[in-house]
Each structure stands twice: as C-alpha cells, then as structure tokens.
Amino acid sequence: MKVLIVGGVAGGASCAARLRRLDERTEIVMVERGPYVSYANCGLPYHVGGVIEDEASLLIANPQLFRDQFAIDVRTGTEAVAVDAKSKTVTLRDVASGKETSERYDKLVLSPGAVSVKPPLPGIDLPGIFHVRTVPDARAIRGWIGGSGRGRRAVVVGGGFIGLEMVENLAHQGLSVTLVELADQILTPLDVEMARPVEDLLRRQNVTLALGEGVTRFEQSEAGGLRVHTKSGAVYSADLVILALGVRPDTALAKSAGLVLGDRGGIKVDAQMRTSDPDIHAVGDAVEVRDIVTGSDTLLALAGPANRQGRIAADAITGRPSRFRGVQGTAIIGLFGTTAAWTGASEKSLQRLGRTGIEKIYIYPNHHARYYPGAKTIAMKLLFAREDGRILGAQAYGEEGVDRRIDVIATLIQKGGTVYDLEEAELCYAPQYGSAKDAANFAGMVAANVLRNDMPVSHWHEQGSSLLLDVREPAEVEAFAIPGAQHIPLKQLRARIGEVARDRPVDVVCRSGQRAYLATRILRQHGIEARTLSGGILSLQQMQPVAPR
C-alpha cells in the first residue's frame, strides 16, 4: 500500500508519523510545497517580535528526521497541482524547476491548510506589505524591519489571532502600531462586551485602534513609505503593513479531485476524515468539522484539532474505528501580559443560529485567594441552557489563571457537563493557586442560582422600566453613581425594605453582583420581584464603549 500525503505541517505530519507507527510496511510519501515540514506556524509572530530569536527553533522536525526515524519519503518544495481520482494519481510540480511528475497512490491524504485572505485591493502587492503564514514570511518581515523598529510605524489589518499577536510583537520591536479592523470589535469569536476590555488594554499600550474600518487601497508615498486608505476616508501612514484578514480553506486540489465541499467552503469529511472519495482523506484547516455545541458545520483553523484529525485519518487508513468527535472552538491569545480565552459557543453565534432558552452570567472572581498577595480579577461570561443547565460556552479575560478555568469548562463541555457539575468541581486549591470556591466553581454556583430561580438575573442592555436599586456603601456611590438608581446600602436593606417600590421589577446592583445577590434574596423573600444585575458595575463598565485615552 502507498499513501500520499499532501501538506507536511500539523495535520499532514501528524498523519504521516502515526501511519508509520501503525504500519511499518506502507509506503508513505509526504509532499510539502514550502521549504519546511512540521514548522511552528503559531510561533511566527513571536519570531518577528524577537521572543523566539532563533529561526531554527521554529522547525519542530525536519525531512531528515522523517526519513531516519519514520522511513517516510519527504519532498519539500513540491506542490501537488492536480488529483486524478479515477486513476489515483497526483500531479506534482517541483517548485524550483517547475518540472511536473505523476505520483500514484492507494490512499491520498489532503492537508493543504488554509490560504490567507487577500482581497483585490489596489496596491496590495506593494513592497512592505506582508502576510504571516510561513517561515519565509516571518524572515521577510524581520528583514524589512531590520533591527530596531523604534520610530517606525506599522499598520496591521485584521484583529484576529495573528493580527493581534503581530500588534504585540511589532510593539515589542519598538514600532508604533495601528490596527485596522472591519468589524466593530477585535477577536470576533468573543462577544463584543468581552472584547471591549482587550481593546481597552491595546489602547493603554498605545496601539491605535481603527474599528469598523475597511481598507480601500494601499499606496506608496513619495518618501517611500506606505499609505493605507480606509472607507471612512482616513489615511494611515506606515513603514510596514501586515495583512491578517483571516484564512480560507485551500480547496484547489480538492476541487481538481472532484471532492464535495461543504456550505462553509471547506472539504466535506465524515467522522473518519474521509472525503466524498473513499480513497481520499482530508484533515486540518481545509476541512469542515462539526461544532459539538451547536451541531452545525464550521471551519476552525487551529493546530490542536488538525493534529487529532491527522491521527484519525491514519487510524482510518489502517482500518481502525477512531472517530473525530468534532470541535468546540477552544482558543487562547496572550496580549501584553494578559490572556483572553474561550470555549464553546458565543452568545452571538447562538443568536445567529436562532437558538433560544439561553442564559448568561458575568462574574469577576479573583484568580486566587484574595488574602494572598497578587490576586488578579478574571472577567468571565458563562452561557448555559435554561432547560437543563448544559454549559454552552465560556469567555474569560484577565492577567492570571484564565487558561486553567477555560480548560476546566472546555473539559465539561466535552462531557456534556452542566453548571451543576461546575459548581461541584473539586479543583486544586491552595491560596497561591485558587480559592476554596474556585473562580470556575463560582461561575457554576452563580449560574445554578439563576436556574434554581434563587437569583433571576437581568443585564444592562435589557434595562427597561425596572427600578435600579444600588446596594453599595455610600463611599462607593460617591465615587461612581448610577444615574436614576435608588440607593440603600445592603446592611440597611432589611430595615428600609418599605422604601422599595413594589409596582415594578427591581434590578439590584452592586460592584460585581455578590451583594446584589444577597439583596435579591432578601427582597424576593419579602415578595418583591427582584433580579440581580449580573456582574454589577464591573459589567456595566465593560459594556460601555471604551473612550480612547
């Protein structure tokens, strides 16, 4: 048997290595159009930023290792240009010479990855405009900056993972950076109010944000720099432009093979990563996968799922029954010492799909015991089903401990867990690591309080005719007053309960929601229809558009 693997990075390389471990006799050929296999795509921005100084450390494995240890015929600089599924042959082109050859296969694995989105804008090919997709891309950007970037200006177009990581790394190299993003928020997998504090951080780091701004054209200035024009008429000068407009599945080869594509434009595969042609498997950024939370098909260009898919394709080819369970969209980004991470569905994605019966809460727990020095706040949003408490998604942002809480919730989502599971999770606790009621437990407890109707919640964007009751201490109200709110400090509430209106719902607010919860309990037991404003003042601040500083 001969297996031909097209693409030698995450999905392809994983598939090749596992295939060899499962079967010593199969002939394995792996072709890669670029000069490297198995390189650390996700490290490229940090190489540009000088955090990963040595380019060689990005090369996780090399063709020689694949040959020596795995007896795999690796061919770099070799592009697969066409598939003839009938005759089971692939046309390969040597990138350097242009020479074409034909390669036969018994099983074909496509791991072509994704291509950077590159709209046909005037001037988009000008020198000084870069993508960040390959090691040569990163090398070219480093060469262009040439040492310190101090006093130079960069424009990054696109506020997703790569765009933001480039913002950070260019800033580290001393450049002043402007981020241009078409949407009205960065990091679109996050709900807008959870992206706001990240945007606020970028501004505090002196990054200029141009949100809701589409680029119309690029031009060269007389002085030799670049000018980036946007729809609003603004013009941003730059010595360097990074295009990070996202990626789309590279399906050219799949089309040549006549494979069925999905609605989202990716290669359609079954749970064994088999395409519409039973002898062709596909893995990685080019395929459509099932979202286990929403049940819908989706594209997810991340290394973790690509690796697992490569393994499953190898299993399937060798006759094993492994199945890809789908994706849940767990992701993380570090920015200037802070972390944003999420897993599962966002509120907007659930709305887009017309889902109802969704509840949400906002909480602001400390990442470890408050009494131990250095406790940092984590801003968390949890989405869950009203009917059964199933966790649908979580988003978090903070300086410490964000990865851990999202990983716990991701694990629960994987197992169909509920907010009741989350409140009962027995997690690591010592004062420098967490709290006896961990931030993750706390999310579960608050959500369970909502579902048990102990603490109905309301949200700032839902404020209607209800009475706003502020139960904070007088000094706090003096520092930040809520217009139109009635003020009764929590400790006076029992004595002054007669002052609270009974003719309309009461939304109780405090700093983060904890005292409001207790006040809600008191009021409801006195027959007043009270709700807790989820997240209190902290969520209000997060929802208001952040003024540029």
Next chain:
Amino acid sequence: MKVLIVGGVAGGASCAARLRRLDERTEIVMVERGPYVSYANCGLPYHVGGVIEDEASLLIANPQLFRDQFAIDVRTGTEAVAVDAKSKTVTLRDVASGKETSERYDKLVLSPGAVSVKPPLPGIDLPGIFHVRTVPDARAIRGWIGGSGRGRRAVVVGGGFIGLEMVENLAHQGLSVTLVELADQILTPLDVEMARPVEDLLRRQNVTLALGEGVTRFEQSEAGGLRVHTKSGAVYSADLVILALGVRPDTALAKSAGLVLGDRGGIKVDAQMRTSDPDIHAVGDAVEVRDIVTGSDTLLALAGPANRQGRIAADAITGRPSRFRGVQGTAIIGLFGTTAAWTGASEKSLQRLGRTGIEKIYIYPNHHARYYPGAKTIAMKLLFAREDGRILGAQAYGEEGVDRRIDVIATLIQKGGTVYDLEEAELCYAPQYGSAKDAANFAGMVAANVLRNDMPVSHWHEQGSSLLLDVREPAEVEAFAIPGAQHIPLKQLRARIGEVARDRPVDVVCRSGQRAYLATRILRQHGIEARTLSGGILSLQQMQPVAPR
C-alpha cells in the same frame, strides 16, 4: 425555626451564609470557640513566612459583617461543650469567663473541624513548640521568631501540607530547617516515586530531611534551645519546633450527642450531610465522606469540600434535594517555586484496597511549546482502568502549568471520563500556554496507546529477565549509560533489527519514552515482544532514592 451552627470557619460559615440567603426568617446562631470566624486557615503558613504580612487580611469575614449583612447571631469565644439531642439543647461555655449557658435548637449543624494530632511525647508542651492551626498560633510563632530568623534553627515534624508549607516559610524567614517525617516519603497522598523529586528539591533548598524518623521526645538544652530526639538516636537542635503531624476529626461534641461515627473516626453523614440524628447535620473536616473513585469512606480535611458541604447542609435544612457527590482528593502544594498536585486515587491506595486491573504511565511533557522560551517539564503519573480506560488518578510535579493539567483531569474524573476523552480534549493552545498536543492530551494519548495494545509498557521496578534495549543517540548513552542494556540508536533500528534478541521480552528505553514508543512499534511489527519502559531514563532517575547532596 432556629438553627444553631457550631464552628464558624469554612463549613460553618458557608452554611450560615447560605441558610440566610435561602431563608430570611430562620433564627441563626453561630458559635465559634476561637476569637475569629471565617478566617483563612490555609494562609497561616504564609503569614508566618511574611508573604501575607498583615494579619487582618487573613480574616475573610468578621462577626459584624455576619450580623449586618446576614442577620446572624455570631458568638466568638464560645465553645459548645455538650449536646443533648433529646431535649435539643447545646451547652455553651464562654471561653473567657467559663460561664455556661444552654441554647435550644430546631436544627443543629456541627462544623467543629479537626484537631491537630499531638502524641503524648515527653516535652511536647515545652515553650518553642507550636501547632499551626489558628491565627493566634501563627501570631505566637511570629512572636517567637521575632524579626529575622537568620542563624536560627527550626525542626518541622510532619511532611504533609502544613509541615511542608511551614518548611518553605521558615526558610524564607532565614531559619535553617530540618524536616522529620515518620514515613519514608513526604506528601503521603503521592506515590513514593512522585514524592522523590519534591524531596530532591527540598534538599537543593538546604532543607535537612530526616525520613523514616519518629520523634521520641523533646527536651530543653542548657543554652535554652530545644533538642528533638528520634528513634534512630539522632538528636536535632532547634530554636523552634513546628508540630504538623496531621489532624483528626474533632468528634467530642458528636459523641456527646450520641451520633454514629464511621470506621475512619469521622462523623457519619448521608449525602445531605445529615448525621444519625435527623435534626443534626455535620460538615467539614469532622465528617467521613465517600471517595468517588474508590467508593470507600474517607477523611479529607480540605476547604473546598467543607464549603460545599456547608451549602448542602443549608439546602437540606430548607428542604432542598441537593446531594454531596463525594470527594476525589484533589490537592495542590506550592514549594519554592514548584508545584505538586494530584487528584483521584494513588497507586498505593488502590493497592491497599486490593484493586486490580490498574494501568499506569509516566510522562514528562513540556508545560508549553518547546519552541517558545521558558518551557518547563511536568512529571506526570496517570492511573487508569485496564478494562474501560476510566481515569482513576493523576499526580504531577513541575515548575509551571501543573495546576491546570490536574484540574482538567479532576474534571474528567468527576464526569467518569476516560483516557480516550483525555486524548481528545480540546484545550487552550497558543505557544506560551501549551502545545497543540497539550501535556494533558499527551497523557491521554500515551495511556490509550497502552490500552489499544499499541504500546505495552513496563516499569523499572518490574525489570526481570527482559532485554533492555536503549534506542538513544550515542552521545546520550555516553553521558548516562544503562548497565546491561543493548544499544541501537532508533534511526538504525530497522537496519539492525536482526541483532535484537527474540527469545525474551524486550523493554525499550530512551530519555522520556517517546522514541522508545516508535521503536516498540517497529519491533512489534517485526514479531518481537517489545514493551516501552514508561517514562524512560527520566522515570528511572525519579525512582532511585535521591542521594543527599
């Protein structure tokens, strides 16, 4: 209704607060024999060490807050000395005056906690010998040290959580510290080989370890210091002795009430934290709980479960159906910048219970991508059921990311998850946070390889008549040779496979097990009965007794 709560720290305070939130009308009395309620027990060693400098920050809540916000009648300095379950009264004694009063209850909640083990050793009450259980204890130790401890000597007796945290904090205060532990290892919830690297760390921090050493007596030296005598005849001089011999449930009151105790000496309760008397609930360190992994009854003196039990007792009292799901023993300790954590059962506890069909693996993954600067190794042991892959326990030690991996595995154990779930977990990945195949995934993959019989494993302590085959590079073998092993570098294995013995099992070894896995696959496909030595050289080093340095 009147609820009397005995004990105002984790379990009692949680119960009181939740009870009030659930029911505004119940009369709630909470008595605490000490001067403080709701204080941060777990922070005491760090207060001694000066990490938490301000004593007031250990006081999470105070009686006034309970009165103002929760309308709870809090009485500190009040000891409950007897319960008359028939007449539903508790005898209370004012600690200061000795005056006794009688308090009636409808429902009684016992949260008396645990008492420090204090064997009747000669000299144990000498000045300079301390427990670390309460805020006054910590204050007394700080007073005894009085400023810098430089040039002074401390002996800590007991190598559990508190003992080790005291070792670290006394060392931080400049004292030279000797740890005396009766067992032949520290941190007995860990299997011995997982405790070894922690012991090694302590020695590198100039802590003197006296393992397998029982104290026989304490005496005052002529110079005014203390002398600690042990069974071996050794004598350790000290200016300060900390007793951290563990705790036992405080059941004096439960006995006076005639409540049924369990085999482990704790108060017996049902899933609603109800004792053998339907009007008396008990929570916290004093109760026996079910271990969800082993199904046996156990004692677990930790704050997290105590808090959850307090909430459940409040739920039960107000007629709610909440149930305590049991414990799994998740725990964590930080020592000199490193972290040890675990969840579920240990190998020795499973052996003690006579369980069979248990598999285990050792792995040494990086806490984040190797190509990103600062990757640290995590030593992990995973225990799982041969039959269905259910995860039974995990232990980990390292400098970074230990808490997160143990929390992920703890969450899977909670949900009855398997090693197959773990290999498929979709966790946060960016190079500064993890790997595309995260350390937790890696544990699942390796374990699943074992269960699928792709990679049978052997362990160092099982080495019998098998051939040891070392597949490392020549330079590695030169640096550290394994006596008696045959050496064929992995990349030559296919060509030299005829040199491998076929008359006995072959145990393949490399540095960490990764290359040995590939070699095992090659050998097995050539009909050789090969196994991978789990964890390779790294696990060998961990299993050998560490020589004092």
